[in-house]
Amino acid sequence: MATIKPFKLEELREALTAIGVRGMMVTEIKGFGSQSGHTEIYRGAEYAVNFVPKIKLELVVSDSMAEQVVETICTTARTGKIGDGKIFVLDVEQAMRVRTGETDADAL
Template sequence: MKMIIATIKPFKLEEVREALTSIGVSGLMVTEIKGFGAQAGHTEIYRGAEYEVNFVPKVRLDLVVPSSLADQVVDTITQTARTGKIGDGKIFVLDVAQAVRVRTGETNHDAL
């Protein structure tokens, strides 16, 4: 099993969710986050005063999928979330040693 952690722009969330559902992903967790990378923030003017925004809003997706589906999930997120502009996000893929569904006690692939 693989855990995929992706950070994407918030307005791409629904489009990415629909694309993942269409390839057979049955669930994911979403967290609103703030961060910075190459874009390193920007300045905004609010009520006449200029403010430096050092952290940019992003959405973090966490999902665990069978190893056989991981490459397809990464490709789907990459293609769907891409705008071609700085700050499109990052994807990390990690090995998962064990998964347990709390309600039923099912483990590993059955828990997904």
């Protein structure tokens, strides 16, 4: 699970598919980090409110790919300015492809 700046989405999708990611969920969210949104710039405007628009990505990948995915998100999404986002790594208990009933790595 990762939050990124919205303008980074397309570049990140390309970088992730290039390393073999085959699916992801994308949600438009609002959030805040340690500056509570106060000093972040979004589309040229400083956000006076506490919540700043972000994209949340959710990707389920095999264990063997996880480190490379984290690295790719981190390097691609980084601008060096505040609000670049966060990456959280969680274990997934089960996956299933509904169409075929395939499970776990076969379902990705």
